[in-house]
Amino acid sequence: MNTPDHTPDLTPHRLIDHAGLLALARPRPDAAAKLAATPFPSDHLSDQALHGAILGSPHPHARILAIDTRAARALPGVHAVLTAADIPGTPCYGLRHVDRPVLCADKVRCIGDPVAVVAADTAEQAHAAVTAIRVDYALLAVVDDPLHALEAQAEAVHAGGNLLHHLHHAHGDLGAAVAACEHVVEDEYHSPRQMHAYLETEGGIVEHDDDGRLVVRFGCQNPERDRQVIAGILNLPPDRLRVIGTPVGGSYGGKDELTIQPLAALLALKTGRAVRLHLNRGESTDLGVKRHPMRMRLRSGCDADGRLRFIEADILADTGAYATHGPEVLDAAIEHVVGPYAYDAVSLRGRLAYTNNGIAGAFRGFGAVQTQFALERQIDRLAALAGFDPLCFRQRNLAAPDAPGPLGQHVLPFDGPHRALDVLCTHALWTAPHRHADGRYLYGTGLALVHRSDGFGKGGPNAARLVLALAADGKLELRAGFTEMGQNLIGAATRMMADHLHCAEDDVRIVLGDSALTPDSGPTAASRTTSIIHRALRDHGPRWRAALVDAARVDVELPSAARTAAGGLVSEAGHPVLDYPSLARQCATTRPTLVIDLPAEETPSDIPAAHLVFGASAALAQVRVDSWSGQVKVERLVLANALGPVISAEGLLGQMEGGAVMGQGMATIEDLPSPGGRYAARNLDGYFIPTLADAPEIEVLAIENLMADDPAGPRGAGEISVNVAVPAVANAIAHATGLTVTRLPVTPDTVLDHLERQA
């Protein structure tokens, strides 16, 4: 059972350093439109549109006794005042658990839980009507603690009780593994309730088009799923709805699930008018999902040789009032708490509790980042006890590239963790002293290593449909139901189209996020879209290139070896034969399209929610801690990413830098407590996110190698920088101060208390 020394023979790294990435980076294709102030969904104003407003619950937990809307209906300018009784179809929505009422009928479960919704001629009239609605509540005990939520006498947030999801996984002989340990570390770690703080709050418009459809235009991550769900709520056939979800003014997972779109659609249906609905920051804070706070008890140990033997984890997550992505978040937390390391025995338990603390849901890093923080703290602490350098200790304990995955499942062989560590071990920031003091300031360098999954776990929405088409103007189109949220999907997709179709980027158009134009590609989530498009073009690009040539042959005599190239079809020798606009005109009645149905690629192992594909990242963080104020300044971050071939250098840089600073925020300043079920802040004056003045120097390194015959190709880059930055910063603070960091964010008070105790 003991692990051998898994240092595989690595082929030379195919490494692109930061300067190399910058040299490869080009302007995003959508930069010009964004710099020209092209409207976002919430900018679609119309003088004809009514203004929507929501009456949310003022109580975290209460029974609704009566709702009286008569006075509100009688006010001038009011066109509709709707309650749950007015919903024609399914009254609730949700993903795995359909538990979230569109409008609350019998009880409210969090502050802001929608009870009624109003449409009026002006925003003022809508607001006046909302305040004129009378609701009688009977207050219920507030469940504001996930541990108490699971006690027998706790008030039930939902009829089925407060335990929404739980799972257990164990393999190996735990008793023997513990007995073999020389060093054991056990502690409880706490991660914060982080807010997405996308700058575009939830907003948009629902209009009636000339075909009798409701056109729902709100930033989202999965227009086709939203269309199906809203159709069910409105009891309309899905073809009576069109959902446009792109571009999005930031999401980071926060707009993955529906929030207010069903309410706007309901108002538009009932009034026959266009309806606008746009939350202010306070309303967005109330109704938007947050990162799941977690309490994580970890116990792990290594033997006298510094070999990890076992890990035990007990995770308790607070999902708030409704499930949304909560169960999948807990699944990811459990799968990633093991890390890329080898053990003799693993014992994991996770529980997810309903509470009245707002709503937690999908957030970049998705459950994994919480447990990776706890795990990487454990690893650093064990390394110190065993007398090893933190990097050497990690290298020593890596699972072999062809080892089973964290839950024992079959995974694609991958040596990314080995490579990421190997690249960092000679980095100047790591070979310099990891700790020094300079009068008032304490400096520390921390290391973290993570691997993280691509796509959804087994049984998730992993399939995708994409369409390749020749447009009327001769553009080679990729149509996908994904949305552009800033991740540079358009740029990455354009690059891949040009590469795989052997054409120029100017020949390509990417059509996204509109259920009337794009197929059901599944969610724009789980770091999956680049990988999906890559697979589609790699596997079907040759067929599509041939289809374009065949389409030309119908009317034109072509050389036998004609092929696609920049601008159009060319002969074998590269002489232009037919440009794409001419081709499109020529086959105006039968322009070719290719529908690509990508099947889900999942682990064959019979383990629910387990993943097949992983990427890896290792990071160094250097912090400067002010011993007078306790403030932590992150000065440098170095991220070594093993994610396969770089598709879009500017996209990779942007995702790495953006996610790293989001992780820095989670580690140092961001938390939204919910005492008594009420968020402690409702705007950016009480909830702080990093500013330009806080941003560190960030160095991004890309390791392009994949294993021979790797079938998956490039790994997603959308999340892993958050995953790795959080534990790297936490470990750096620990190194700088000697503080045993178990709770994020590390506040100045915590630092000062620690320094005073030491003095």
Added chain:
Amino acid sequence: MITVQFELNGKAVSVDCPPERRLLELLRETFHLTAAKPGCGIGRCGACMVWIDEQPVNACLVMAWQLEGRRVRSYENLATSTESAPVRDALARCGGLQCGYCTPGLAMTLTHLHRLEPRPKRDEAALLLAGNLCRCTGYGGIRRTLAQLFDPAIQAPLDESTPT
């Protein structure tokens, strides 16, 4: 209700509205100028930055009665002007925008700083830009943009190659 007369993007305008109506709401709802974004409504995020008498101001913090006789410029006007061309070019080339929602406000502040005489040094410009929040970029591309625009060693060649 009051009647306020001011200059908006070079044209004289007159609005009847409550005196406390915010400039941000006037821009978006009355004039349908949506480049200024309602990110927070309390002057913390900078997404609604405009110029009043050539100075950058959060439009959510200005009331209608304060506008009498003032010159307001929104990003719609700036976005097509040569004075913002170096800023727009640098933002695009350096990866200074991702989702783009903060971009108009950021470009208003940056263009103002870039026009100042004498031009601020890079570190000074960075401090003055800290009132414009961006949640996507981690400020990596924005820092590169600042280097392009405010580091004398870098900015000279860029200015020459700037398209208008």
